[in-house]
Amino acid sequence: MKKRLGLFxxxxxxxxxxxxxxxDARVLEIKADVAVEKFDKLVKGGKAFLxxxxxxxxxxxxxxxxxxxxxxxxxxxxxxxxxxxxxxxxASASLGLQIGAQxxxxxxxxxxxxxxxxxxxxxGWEAGVDGSxxxxxxxxxxxxxxxxxxxxxxAFVFNTKGLMANIxxxxxxxxxxxxx
Numbered sequence: 001m002k003k004r005l006g007l008f009x010x011x012x013x014x015x016x017x018x019x020x021x022x023x024d025a026r027v028l029e030i031k032a033d034v035a036v037e038k039f040d041k042l043v044k045g046g047k048a049f050l051x052x053x054x055x056x057x058x059x060x061x062x063x064x065x066x067x068x069x070x071x072x073x074x075x076x077x078x079x080x081x082x083x084x085x086x087x088x089x090x091a092s093a094s095l096g097l098q099i100g101a102q103x104x105x106x107x108x109x110x111x112x113x114x115x116x117x118x119x120x121x122x123x124g125w126e127a128g129v130d131g132s133x134x135x136x137x138x139x140x141x142x143x144x145x146x147x148x149x150x151x152x153x154x155a156f157v158f159n160t161k162g163l164m165a166n167i168x169x170x171x172x173x174x175x176x177x178x179x180x
Contacts, residue, residue: 025179035060045145102162115152
């Protein structure tokens with residue numbers, strides 16, 4: 001069973017890792033801008049929060065699906081001081097009790113300069129191995145721009161369409177890409 005999972009993950013990474021054809025840079029930029037605007041509308045204090053962090057990854061369209069065996073893939077931009085400094089893909093594979101399909105948006109905020117530097121200077125960064133990510137939960141009316149940073153990296157899941165159980169970033173691989 002472990003060999004099959006390993007083979008599946010290897011094939012998934014080959015298909016959707018460094019060798020994937022990235023979306024056009026202009027399209028990624030526009031989609032990222034729209035995602036940040038939606039984030040600000042959906043999350044009170046979202047824009048002010050992003051201005052306080054050291055940098056953030058925006059993945060406007062992440063596709064996730066599975067029936068026992070699952071996978072997830074998306075492309076996005078890394079922004080520091082509001083400017084794009086790189087383009088990345090994220091991919092993961094999973095095996096277990098799961099069913100469904102989903103399209104969602106993610107923002108990963110680096111609250112700590114060390115975490116951002118480690119991410120930027122890595123040659124393929126893996127959540128759970130190279131850095132732990134706190135999935136941020138917020139309620140209506142809570143202004144996230146006032147929270148204190150206790151964790152180095154926060155993940156926000158928003159703009160979800162479809163139905164899929166399970167949100168975990170363990171084993172998710174982030175790889176720098178070169179857009180068309």
